[in-house]
Amino acid sequence: MQEKSGANTMADIIGGTKPTVISSEFIQFDKFTALVIDDMGAMRHALRSQLEWMGINSVKGVSNAEEALRQLEIYQFDLILCDYNLNKASSGQHFLEYLRNEHLLSAKTIFVMVTAEAEYAYVANAAEFAPDDYILKPCPEKKLRARLERLFDRRHFLMPALTAMDAKDYARVVSESDRLLALESNERWQMAALRLKAEAQHALHDVTNMLATYRQALALHDNVPWVKIGFARAQRMSGDLEGAAKSAQEIIESHPSYVAAYELLADIRLELHDEEGAYEMATRAAEILPTARRFRTTSESAFLLGKLDDAKKNSEAAIKLSTGSITERPDDFLALAQIQTDLGEPQAAIHTLEKLARKYAEKDEFGISKNAILAQAYFDSGDEDKAKKYLERSQRLITPDNNTSAAMNRLGKAALKLGDEILGLKLMTQAVQASGKERHRIARHVTKSMRDTGRHDQVEDVIDAGQRRILVLVDEAHKLMRSAHFEEAFGKVNEALAIHDENIEALLAAAQLHLLWLKQDGMDEEIDERAKHYLATLDKLVPQNEKVMAFYRFYDQISGA
Amino acid sequence: MMKEALSTLVIHDIKNSLALLEADLEQLNHHPDMPEEARKAYQRCSELKGRLVSFLTLYKHEQFGLRPNLAEVDLREFLQDTLDVSPSASGKHGHAFEMEVDEARIRIAPGMKRGGTALLDEYLTGVAIESALNNAVRYAAGNVRVWFEQDADKVTFFVQDDGPGLHHPSGNAPSTGVGLALCKAVVEAHGGGDVSLSDAPEGGALFRLALHTA
Structure with missing residues (x-):
């Protein structure tokens, strides 16, 4: 262990005797960097001096989430102390959710929420993205130190797994967690290690082992919400929708304000085509948090x-x-x-786009959609000339890179409304064909747009056109791979998978193409990875399929396994 | 309605200002030439804030009910931390004072899956124990001991002082009742258990807080 350096801490500056530091040999506070987020200057100052007194030399203080984000873009902090009441627009919880959703936090960063008693129960019960700890402000220094020592102790124990997590090396997260779990000395961080392991297995789509990990955690503690929700998610991923729904329902009974349980139930109901039920659950989640x-x-x-x-x-x-x-x-x-x-308030729509949203640049997806909706609104308000102008303007903004499903749907609706049947149907078909993983959602949007404009009869045609297009592409891919034009065939296959990423025909073609590619050009790492990915996806979607089994045997043969 | 909103605002403002004052006094206490009065001021401020927090917790319990935030707590460490940060720990009137975790009396039922750790709301449990410590320190002659016993379905915390006990005229009278009511609220938040104050067999008063940990 290194000696602590005698740097300029708060303690040196005011000339106090430094308290004897560090109960754990691993924790060297003077090596850490911290960010304090609090809108109250006095509070920020108090927390800052406490941290500095503990020996943390590098402490930055900011007063809101925007400033904090700017800091997070430049530095990786060891510790973040964030006030729960940031301002009216966003709470510390919103900020934490945002950071986790956008993957802006390192697994190694310790995030501590600072709250006043009033919100404590509310915050603690509702949140899925829980911070590493809560402290009540301002916390006496001794207590803060005790908490931080424990958190850094846990981080130190988990460090190899956390490092692998930051590197997105999930296989190593699993093996490191296993190694840590086998250590008898650190029984107290067992749950934390299990959690990391399960998260890594989730990222690897290793559903069977993910279920096993959560079962192991449930055997230790069966009433911790994150364990139960993790288990429920794993059940859903394994296709056990009923079991997942039951687990989520149990969480709601024991923890009625645990938002993630409502959101999981909403997803399950959507998957079961119970759109009303999904809406009800999403509404309750929004009421709670x-x-x-x-x-x-x-x-x-x-x-x-x-x-x-x-x-x-x-x-x-x-x-x-x-x-x-x-x-x-x-x-x-x-x-x-x-x-x-759609509500028949075109003037309000025009106001929203031309006044409220005027600060956003009129280009790409936003520009296409904005002009498309303006075209619809002006048409409804009786100004057909203006409507036509906006429709044309919208079309002019399309480039090969920005024709997203959402934009094509809005533009298509405008075209259908203005009576351009051919353009409208073409755009709707494009919307479906570019939808990929979002195909269910986009199909519902397209269906609504077409019904709203009186094209009930053609809905199925448009949705099916996507499927027919896949078959045409797969056919072309087969021809190209037979003549050993692998790159070109790969382009076709990708186009087909962009329409529907779980289309079996397209996946079979993709797997076959990559096997032939490997056989002809030898074991190329990238092609090999892709081949394994397609085979694994197929194995999941159509287990025990004969064609897939044959592909696997072929793969073993060429890879020499 | 207006009155209630206003008093909520005022009381939180007082609590926050008090907490800031406490932080300032704490920093002042790091100074080597700090006079005795500064130490006392810090202690007084901490106690006052503690009382206000107890009162607010109780108020919240009565208005909305407390919802526990359960997390795995290492019981030994928790008791040690609670003693370490307790403003009562610095004793009364500057006399030397002994306050410790009594290792010898800790009992963990055999066969516990994770003996020594339990799912508790650390904050609420801490508030309850702190209020018991406060009471014990007021009457103790010079020694306060804390320990726990753990069974399959509950954890029981004990705080014992060496004062005159309950049935002595100068002994532990349940002063305002806030302390005990607060402990009952914490028990309720944990889904059951019980709380009691009695004479210890060896003399002094014995506080007992049992929390369900199903």
């Missing part, structure tokens, strides 16, 4: 169910919560304007 993201979800669900008044209310709530904060999104104004148009 209102965030812009949750209001966006409920607004979209209500919109797709034709509950336009609810959709508008939720959409406005999302905008209100996110305006001026890190979660602000131009898309929210598009969603609101489309809802207003």
